[in-house]
Amino acid sequence: WRSRTKHEILQYVFLKWTFVFLLGVLTGLVGFGINMGVENIAGAKFLATTKFMATRGFIPSFLLYAGSNAVLILISSLLCVYISPAAAGSGIPEVKAYLNGVDAPNIFSPKTLIVKVLGCICTVSGGLIVGKEGPLVHVGSCLASILGQGGSKKYHLTWKWLRHFKNDRDRRDLVTCGSAAGVAAAFRAPVGGVLFALEEVTSWWRGPLLWRAFFTTAVVLVVVRTSMAWCKGGTCGYFGEGGLIIFDVEGVKSEYGLLELFPVIVLGTIGGVLGSLFNSLNAKFVVFFGGVLNKRWPSAKVLQAVLIALLTATISFLVPWYAECRPCPEQKVGVFPVGAECPTHGRAANFKGFHCPPGTYNDLANLFFNTNDDATRNLFSIGTRGEFRKSSLLIYLASSYFLAVITYGIAVPSGLFVPAILCGATYGRLVGMIMGPIAGENSLDEGVYALLGAASFLGGSMRMTVSLCIILLELTNNLRMLPLIMFVLLVSKTVGDSFNDAVFDIHVMLKGFPFLDAHPEPFMRHLTAKEAVSGPPVTFNAVEKVRTVVEVLRTTSHNGFPVLEENGAYLCGLVLRSHIMVLLEKRKFLPRLDDSYYEEGIHLSSADFAKPGSGKRMKSKIENLVLSQEEQEMYLDLRYLTNTSPYTVVETMSLAKAFTLFRQLGLRHMCVIPRKPRPTEGCPIVGILTRHDFMPGYLHSMHPHLRG
């Protein structure tokens, strides 16, 4: 089936590049659209609230603010709960699992895509402590998967050329490029996006993919830049700076000495501790609510989301209300940049007036009463030493940390990058404020400390390294920061790793995906392949009666069956359930147990065996098959379908070694063969290992003595 003509190969290559180009354009546009939606809705909301505050007072403005937030979250969670539950959360665990070989239902369907985009806009503009970066990764992957299928099969949008893309590998490659594109669109970081896909998302990496993924992210960058340049004319409503987190390094002193090593270690440690604590607390919270509430009443999920929205709104409105007004800083060149006036009102103001009289500002409102992106920008702002009080930063840290813990995991699209950056930047700036007087004139800017703090929290929670480093480098566009960022990540990752797993890995586990790690668990060395096999396999003879085959397919849920020849004397190979189903549905039966007749009677193309799309389960089911009595007495020649050279391991091989083979080659079934040929005992196969047989939980339940 791999013998393609030159023309077909050209077609394939052309299509491949067209797809990644389209993917880049689409992801860039969708990312831009999400940003524009968020900025406009949130902008309108904040302006209206500020106006109300001036004219009607506290209570009405609070009601307007909380009410609009609650409505936005209500829309988002209704979409998520009732239309596409797969769209909840960040989507990165799902993408990771898919690229590991787990086919979770509906994660890349068009419905999920639409819900994710709309939900993401509502959630982020609804004021929750969530980001749009994770969802963008999912959106990019969705777009990739849908493109690869040429639209959904459900809507009959498939296309003849696409037949070459009906296989796992090409689809996986596209999805990988999609996830890179998502990161690139979120952070304007083309290299960071590629490395994110490489480091965090994929399980198998192929060389040529690097270049294609990079091409995708470059297209994304061009699209995002172009659309933002287009918006500079003021045609995009409240959409100002594009809602992107930007670390403006102009005027940053980037010289630093050994004295800076100490706060960097402190930041790394704080990041590691708070980050891993976040992972644990959040996991506990998700397990608790997932178990108690959500399974019984789906509407409880909606209620939970709305309650958290109200809580967030209350905190972010009430806390600044009780803050004290501070006079605007003087306009000194060198201390504050010339542009950083203190207008105290209006959408893009660095200093928020909130309820304060003109000429003063409310430093808590700078953080609370703002979109997350603008709050981050305030924390990252350079040359604004003393903008925040230490107490304000502490209050904000506590509340945003608490809200982030309870928010991630509720039934709305929600990313984790922004909460992590917010918390990290807050304590980073705090450390910077403490270091300022100690280091004196030579100290780094508070904004740089905020950036390092953000790096430490990201490292402590997500445990990525290179990709985070590059993403942050691309935000700052300043290579001189590299050693500092690296060092902070090194410390925070090391500290975090000593407590628990990375947050996305925890969520992969919580969602119950049978994820295969890159390396076998140490205890697997003490088991043999045979010990992991759950029992003797269900086998077929090379030529088997239709009735038997149907019976076996109905009563078992296996997807692969060993085929034996010469009455079980030796192993012919492995046949897949889906392939047998094709034979059954096409009624390719043999009236008699006669081989030679068969040779002519069958004409199936490789397209008949192409994998259906993963958007909607189009799999044919054995339950729907109706066969006449006569047909059931006929025979199937399974040899035609059998993979006659499956990968095999000997029963005495250590499970760790078998795992390596299984994982490295991305297998779905692996045959375990006996060490000594057993002509008398019959079965030339000990069993079949599948992904589930390698799950530590399963192995521990079979071999309890290996635990701990």
Next chain:
Amino acid sequence: WRSRTKHEILQYVFLKWTFVFLLGVLTGLVGFGINMGVENIAGAKFLATTKFMATRGFIPSFLLYAGSNAVLILISSLLCVYISPAAAGSGIPEVKAYLNGVDAPNIFSPKTLIVKVLGCICTVSGGLIVGKEGPLVHVGSCLASILGQGGSKKYHLTWKWLRHFKNDRDRRDLVTCGSAAGVAAAFRAPVGGVLFALEEVTSWWRGPLLWRAFFTTAVVLVVVRTSMAWCKGGTCGYFGEGGLIIFDVEGVKSEYGLLELFPVIVLGTIGGVLGSLFNSLNAKFVVFFGGVLNKRWPSAKVLQAVLIALLTATISFLVPWYAECRPCPEQKVGVFPVGAECPTHGRAANFKGFHCPPGTYNDLANLFFNTNDDATRNLFSIGTRGEFRKSSLLIYLASSYFLAVITYGIAVPSGLFVPAILCGATYGRLVGMIMGPIAGENSLDEGVYALLGAASFLGGSMRMTVSLCIILLELTNNLRMLPLIMFVLLVSKTVGDSFNDAVFDIHVMLKGFPFLDAHPEPFMRHLTAKEAVSGPPVTFNAVEKVRTVVEVLRTTSHNGFPVLEENGAYLCGLVLRSHIMVLLEKRKFLPRLDDSYYEEGIHLSSADFAKPGSGKRMKSKIENLVLSQEEQEMYLDLRYLTNTSPYTVVETMSLAKAFTLFRQLGLRHMCVIPRKPRPTEGCPIVGILTRHDFMPGYLHSMHPHLRG
């Protein structure tokens, strides 16, 4: 052997990070040392020649120039030919082959390292069209390998802690980090270095390596930056800008429209054509001289190198002599940068006077009579529109292309990056000069065109993509160039790929390394595993007579032997020659064919089986083994050493599939087992597949009908 205690794991992790830290520091220092050596020797040479020219005239200055170049190259080639032949060339093919699993002798020995460093300094300062970037990759890898062995075993510098590093994987990881460090030191491109290692050098990539390689390159960056800052005080002689290729983007107009797409396509096409032509011509040249001259007389290699040095010196001295002097440009702000005066004499002058009177300059001397780095910088220089005449660029292009073709492959350390950049930048600037009048005011700077030209030649010859792109981005430190650079690389790689292989792959082939590509050749699909097996394997019984074992080891050159049990009834496993040798040398013999006795008598630790260093062949040889008559009559229990679960494939498996298994898991031996058990026919193993059995040349010779 994998059951380590917690303490040992900590030791191991600590050592791992210490090693990469040391590796970064050392590579950075050596890179800096090479730069300083080159700049000082070349600087002294040029100054002396210029002085001679002013005082003594043409002939004496030419003799001085050509003579000093010849002497430098003579030293370099003598070192290469008589002390360490492995140090010749760029070393990237050797590193690639090593990381693919080919153990070429001596490629990482301390001798090679020293010769490479000294030779590289001499060659580059000797005026050949060669770079120091490739050799730096080799140097980094050498340092890594030597570090991993704790110094050479030859000099008894091994260390107890290092026992954990005596395996292929850890050594390979370190070498990978070393190659990344080399690129980082050469281009000051930490991210580019990592991606270079990932894309071009390694064959297996493991996730954790990404972070460690990145750490290494960051350390390199810090070291290089620090040492260059230290040199700013003038303490380093003629070492000015550090001898690094730098593309100074200050004042570059980075806006561009669709009109620039056309010259970019032109550049990409030229790069693809010239690059692939370079690969072919150079390969032909290397084959011709390698075959005719060098095999017979090693001194012919030295002669060849010196002749090429004289030829280069003659061309680079004579051609500018006949060039016409041009008046220095006026000092207009905006056209020429303020610093770019026309001093026409002195070391770091942008404009070279050569033999011209003051106030005029010689544009050919700007290119020819300069170090390669300074010539590149002149070509890349921004805001110097019209510095070169078109005819000068054409002359320089022709001669540098010709010299580059005949130079790479001679017996001196020589890199390919600089020749490619020189040629590419020359025609790039030429295209820029042609485009200038067409595009008018909006045209890109000629320096930008030169950069794009360099990118196109690199892409057309080396066929790397992402890593080149990032390296060039890190040179320019300007993300706006990204789409242009990517597009040029895309075109030139596509054009080049339609002609021949990448230059390093060609040289891997020329050197005869049995390199395994990432993917099987298409024709392998039409072969079965059995058809690649060269014959029935030489097998051992589980308990074998010493005499038989020694006899077999003496008469065959196999490294792995299947062990059969119960008189050949079934396969026990695979035993390695090196492991048998340990048993033989330790005289662990059994007096009688008696198993139970044996269990107590043997005590070997895993350290006994550790792989010896690759620096010097310390392998024990069977020829050196002397056994008494009595000992020869004793027995060896091979089961103790046998890997009882080797990876096996069934004889009917397609060779392509078997190749995937072999390559993905990085095997050295793979057992081919029969499809049907053959209890009567005896042998339960069809054969053993090794790396050589997958070589296309070998397979074609066995199955001539598959050719073409």
